[in-house]
Amino acid sequence: MSTEPSVERDLDGLGEQATDGHTRLTDISGVTEGRSMASIPEYYAGKNVLITGATGFMGKVLVEKLLRACPEVRALYLLVRPKAGQSMEQRVSDMMTCKLFDRVREVNPDFHLKIIPISSELTQPGLAISPEDVEKLSACINVVFHCAATIRFDEPLKHALQLNVIATQQLLSLAKQMQHLEAFVHISTAYANCNRKHIDEVIYPPPVEPKKLIDSLEWMDDSIVRDITPRLIGDRPNTYTYTKALAECVVQQEQDKLNIAIIRPSIVGASWQEPVPGWIDNFNGPSGVFIAAGKGILRTMRANNDAVADLVPVDMVINLTLAAGWYTAVHRRKTEKQKDERPKSALVYNCTTGGINPFHWGQIEHHVMSSFKRNPLEQAFRRPNANITSNYLMNQYWILVSHKFPALIYDFVLRLSGQKPQMMRIFNRLHKAIGLLEYFSSQDWEWNSENMSMLMSQLTPEDRRTFNFDVRQLNWPEYIENYCIGTKKYVLNEDMSDIPAARQHLRKLRNIRYTFNTLLVVFIWRVFIARSQMARNIWYFVVSLCFKFLSYFRASSTITK
Ligand SMILES: CCCCCCCCCCCCCCCCCC(=O)SCCNC(=O)CCNC(=O)[C@H](O)C(C)(C)COP(=O)(O)OP(=O)(O)OC[C@H]1O[C@@H](n2cnc3c(N)ncnc32)[C@H](O)[C@@H]1OP(=O)(O)O
Ligand SMILES: NC(=O)C1=CN([C@@H]2O[C@H](COP(=O)(O)OP(=O)(O)OC[C@H]3O[C@@H](n4cnc5c(N)ncnc54)[C@H](OP(=O)(O)O)[C@@H]3O)[C@@H](O)[C@H]2O)C=CC1
Numbered sequence: 001m002s003t004e005p006s007v008e009r010d011l012d013g014l015g016e017q018a019t020d021g022h023t024r025l026t027d028i029s030g031v032t033e034g035r036s037m038a039s040i041p042e043y044y045a046g047k048n049v050l051i052t053g054a055t056g057f058m059g060k061v062l063v064e065k066l067l068r069a070c071p072e073v074r075a076l077y078l079l080v081r082p083k084a085g086q087s088m089e090q091r092v093s094d095m096m097t098c099k100l101f102d103r104v105r106e107v108n109p110d111f112h113l114k115i116i117p118i119s120s121e122l123t124q125p126g127l128a129i130s131p132e133d134v135e136k137l138s139a140c141i142n143v144v145f146h147c148a149a150t151i152r153f154d155e156p157l158k159h160a161l162q163l164n165v166i167a168t169q170q171l172l173s174l175a176k177q178m179q180h181l182e183a184f185v186h187i188s189t190a191y192a193n194c195n196r197k198h199i200d201e202v203i204y205p206p207p208v209e210p211k212k213l214i215d216s217l218e219w220m221d222d223s224i225v226r227d228i229t230p231r232l233i234g235d236r237p238n239t240y241t242y243t244k245a246l247a248e249c250v251v252q253q254e255q256d257k258l259n260i261a262i263i264r265p266s267i268v269g270a271s272w273q274e275p276v277p278g279w280i281d282n283f284n285g286p287s288g289v290f291i292a293a294g295k296g297i298l299r300t301m302r303a304n305n306d307a308v309a310d311l312v313p314v315d316m317v318i319n320l321t322l323a324a325g326w327y328t329a330v331h332r333r334k335t336e337k338q339k340d341e342r343p344k345s346a347l348v349y350n351c352t353t354g355g356i357n358p359f360h361w362g363q364i365e366h367h368v369m370s371s372f373k374r375n376p377l378e379q380a381f382r383r384p385n386a387n388i389t390s391n392y393l394m395n396q397y398w399i400l401v402s403h404k405f406p407a408l409i410y411d412f413v414l415r416l417s418g419q420k421p422q423m424m425r426i427f428n429r430l431h432k433a434i435g436l437l438e439y440f441s442s443q444d445w446e447w448n449s450e451n452m453s454m455l456m457s458q459l460t461p462e463d464r465r466t467f468n469f470d471v472r473q474l475n476w477p478e479y480i481e482n483y484c485i486g487t488k489k490y491v492l493n494e495d496m497s498d499i500p501a502a503r504q505h506l507r508k509l510r511n512i513r514y515t516f517n518t519l520l521v522v523f524i525w526r527v528f529i530a531r532s533q534m535a536r537n538i539w540y541f542v543v544s545l546c547f548k549f550l551s552y553f554r555a556s557s558t559i560t561k
């Protein structure tokens with residue numbers, strides 16, 4: 001018997017529902033009712049919201065948008081751990097001074113009063129939340145957004161399981177104790193099922209029963225786990241996608257009595273419009289690749305020019321997340337009677353762009369390169385000129401010629417000047433990083449995103465503007481330009497006023513390249529050609545052929561005039 005979730009009609013009018021109990025396709029409940037119900041800001045007014053992963057890339061944007069677009073929200077409880085010698089209070093107050101919060105600060109300078117940090121280490125039993133805090137959260141939380149995860153592709157399986165799966169399980173247990181909880185929104189990834197080519201908005205059967213895996217890994221030595229990891233993850237590329245798939249299954253198993261939404265974004269990139277275009281604060285996904293290309297370090301990478309680059313701006317993902325929280329609470333709330341019946345299934349939202357407004361890696365390459373030529377990064381290693389290829393051998397050739405050879409020369413010069421060589425080390429790290437990304441840039445997937453369209457149709461015109469996730473409106477060249485500028489301004493903290501100096505630096509690099517190429521030709525001439533009569537004859541033959549061709553071309557163009 002097939003274990004594939006297939007689609008059947010939902011009896012209570014909640015659209016089509018998969019046989020595993022999960023709603024897929026159009027959810028039509030409350031279509032008419034919704035228009036007369038609370039708007040998104042009205043819904044969040046007076047609500048207490050719990051957020052995990054608030055110090056991360058997406059969590060920060062979520063906190064900012066909630067405070068700015070839903071100013072009447074009562075309080076945001078952030079589960080944060082102390083890190084790198086900083087207390088969690090210190091981390092949260094540092095976060096709020098970040099440029100991302102400038103806009104909300106202008107409107108409401110006291111926004112920090114709404115933020116309540118709660119100490120929590122998600123990998124610890126009970127999430128290491130104190131009993132007093134558990135009591136407080138159980139009594140007041142209305143909506144939970146679960147963003148925390150390890151997104152590293154090289155994370156050891158045990159740790160990825162601990163954070164992405166066990167912590168999710170524990171958070172769901174905590175959520176069940178919350179007396180006023182109206183919605184639980186879990187952030188997954190569109191690549192949780194990347195072993196499939198077509199991905200519907202359903203929870204697929206897990207690669208292994210999560211509880212069994214948790215029990216087995218508990219007693220296993222780290223080295224044994226490392227050895228069996230490739231067998232366990234099977235046709236998934238890393239422990240990240242594997243554990244995110246298991247987390248979805250845990251959400252499904254534990255959803256009993258909860259109203260749950262699962263958001264599956266594809267590759268989350270810099271912001272499209274809000275709070276500022278191009279906001280980004282990390283090297284993850286394509287951002288590190290763009291920066292390495294902009295600095296002239298990355299010259300080649302394996303990617304398929306014609307494959308869809310399923311990037312989605314972070315502000316669109318967060319708008320969809322907030323709208324899904326509202327929709328789950330307002331339209332999919334279980335009545336007291338329903339709580340004891342078959343649970344209403346979690347609604348899955350594939351938050352992707354490829355099926356609606358596709359853009360390809362080849363086009364990304366073109367726009368990234370031209371953007372960095374117009375707005376160069378400071379102190380580039382070489383002029384930006386990266387090419388992507390799907391050919392393995394070609395890529396290896398360019399790695400040798402354009403990465404390793406210049407790195408060797410540069411390190412040699414550093415050694416001569418008494419400095420520590422560093423370029424080869426940088427390239428080794430870069431090769432490791434891009435090696436982990438190639439799986440995603442060399443193929444494409446097809447995601448069904450009908451729930452995203454359904455959700456959009458449920459918003460009032462005002463909410464559709466404030467919480468815009470209509471990916472059809474994305475103008476890719478403009479978005480990529482802002483993305484590249486964003487990496488310069490917000491990741492590398494470079495000043496835009498330095499662009500003329502950066503351009504001057506690129507001109508200097510171009511002159512160095514011309515000089516180097518000229519010296520190389522002279523060197524080849526002296527060493528190989530000038531010493532051999534035959535090579536000289538061939539050389540003279542080629543030069544005279546070129547000369548004749550040029551003269552003929554000039555003569556024929558004079559006649560036609
Ligand atoms: C123009 C060309 C056009 C090209 C087009 C092709 C582009 C293809 C892009 C494909 C993207 C596909 C992404 C797929 C995403 C799946 C979506 C998700 O669900 S999940 C989301 C996706 N998840 C991810 O993307 C996670 C992927 N990242 C990882 O797994 C790890 O970071 C690692 C294994 C790559 C490096 O580990 P490790 O060696 O231990 O190093 P650390 O981590 O400790 O960092 C050390 C330092 O390096 C820095 N830095 C980091 N990365 C890069 C970079 N790429 N580069 C440069 N630098 C980078 C980092 O900031 C740090 O700096 P500092 O603090 O020391 O100053
Ligand atoms: N970025 C992307 O391209 C995509 C992301 N996603 C999903 O979105 C979510 C957010 O991703 P993103 O913001 O990019 O990730 P980040 O790595 O930027 O943020 C991860 C967050 O999780 C927190 N966290 C990690 N470990 C612990 C722990 N042990 N205890 C408490 N908190 C912890 C981090 O806190 P701390 O600051 O203390 O480390 C941080 O706030 C994830 O679920 C991810 O799977 C999905 C698709 C794409």
